Amino acid sequence: MFPASFAYVAARSVEEALELMVKHGEEGKLLAGGHSLIPAMKLRLQSPRTLIDLGTVPGLRGVRVDGDHLVIGALTVHTDVASSELVRKHLLGLADATSVIGDIQVRNRGTIGGSVAHADPAADLPVILTALNASFTVQSLSGSRSIAVDDFFTDFFTTAMNSDEILTEIHVPIPATGTGSAYAKLPHPASGYVVVSAGALIARQASGSCTAARVAIGGLGTGPLRAVATELELQGKPLTPQIIAAAAAKAAEETEPVEDSYAGVEYKCHVATVYARKAIEAAVERVKS
Numbered sequence: 001m002f003p004a005s006f007a008y009v010a011a012r013s014v015e016e017a018l019e020l021m022v023k024h025g026e027e028g029k030l031l032a033g034g035h036s037l038i039p040a041m042k043l044r045l046q047s048p049r050t051l052i053d054l055g056t057v058p059g060l061r062g063v064r065v066d067g068d069h070l071v072i073g074a075l076t077v078h079t080d081v082a083s084s085e086l087v088r089k090h091l092l093g094l095a096d097a098t099s100v101i102g103d104i105q106v107r108n109r110g111t112i113g114g115s116v117a118h119a120d121p122a123a124d125l126p127v128i129l130t131a132l133n134a135s136f137t138v139q140s141l142s143g144s145r146s147i148a149v150d151d152f153f154t155d156f157f158t159t160a161m162n163s164d165e166i167l168t169e170i171h172v173p174i175p176a177t178g179t180g181s182a183y184a185k186l187p188h189p190a191s192g193y194v195v196v197s198a199g200a201l202i203a204r205q206a207s208g209s210c211t212a213a214r215v216a217i218g219g220l221g222t223g224p225l226r227a228v229a230t231e232l233e234l235q236g237k238p239l240t241p242q243i244i245a246a247a248a249a250k251a252a253e254e255t256e257p258v259e260d261s262y263a264g265v266e267y268k269c270h271v272a273t274v275y276a277r278k279a280i281e282a283a284v285e286r287v288k289s
């Protein structure tokens with residue numbers, strides 16, 4: 001299948017890309033790794049007249065420390081996130097999630113910013129970034145602003161970004177000592193995308209009790225969902241296998257998943273409890289005191 005014909009412009013700066021977006025309006029589309037946009041264009045689900053390439057903009061790649069946050073450039077490809085020493089030191093859950101995206105070709109081209117901006121409900125990164133309490137820096141010609149992850153994913157393939165904004169950075173708090181993170185996914189056997197997944201960030205004090213928990217579930221809604229009942233169930237309790245299992249059993253509470261061609265509602269809800277338990281257990285296992 002071939003896309004409709006389009007023009008291509010390589011942007012040389014964020015400002016130039018923003019000006020090009022204003023110039024082309026609804027007929028222009030940003031291009032990052034192209035691993036969601038180009039397939040959609042080939043299927044004629046999208047037919048932009050002009051692609052504005054961000055891949056040629058310097059300064060949008062890499063991982064750095066800024067105070068108590070890791071800052072990841074939006075154009076950083078999945079492989080580079082997964083292999084980053086800073087990510088592997090502080091955010092193993094993010095390394096887990098980027099390592100299981102698609103295949104090596106997808107991970108070598110697809111970008112963290114593209115995945116987040118695309119907001120596919122079957123994507124991996126929105127789920128772990130929700131558990132890790134990330135925030136997103138977006139820029140327009142009138143300035144930049146930060147959007148918290150809990151406000152970012154608003155619907156299927158829809159975010160809180162405006163059409164004149166570019167996602168430039170992902171900020172993730174560096175977890176304090178005594179905190180671990182992990183991600184667990186049941187992939188669709190054909191596509192590798194998420195059927196159901198879970199991300200967890202767990203803080204444990206020396207006594208063994210849970211002092212903070214953020215647990216996110218993918219595959220049960222229009223985007224990542226916080227498993228609030230699970231988080232509350234863990235809070236202040238000793239992180240024994242029984243308590244973790246009881247908390248994980250609440251992972252699908254207050255969700256309204258829809259059946260799809262692969263999985264029914266009952267199955268998805270059950271798998272959510274299993275993968276929430278796996279993610280929490282792995283996060284607890286990684287806590288270093």
Ligand SMILES: Cc1cc2nc3c(=O)[nH]c(=O)nc-3n(C[C@H](O)[C@H](O)[C@H](O)COP(=O)(O)OP(=O)(O)OC[C@H]3O[C@@H](n4cnc5c(N)ncnc54)[C@H](O)[C@@H]3O)c2cc1C
Pocket residue numbers: 029030031032033034035036037038039054074075100101102103106109110111112113114115117118120122123124125165166167168191192193194
């Ligand atoms: C075979 C295959 C298997 C895959 N498997 C998985 C999987 O298992 N899990 C998973 O999570 N993903 C999977 N993906 C998707 C992959 O992770 C893509 O990399 C990702 O969804 C999009 O990133 P991209 O850089 O390719 O973005 P693009 O395709 O270039 O862009 C996607 C959308 O985001 C917009 N956009 C891109 N960057 C920005 C930005 N900085 N600011 C604002 N808007 C922007 C674009 O305009 C476009 O609308 C798969 C893809 C393929 C082709």
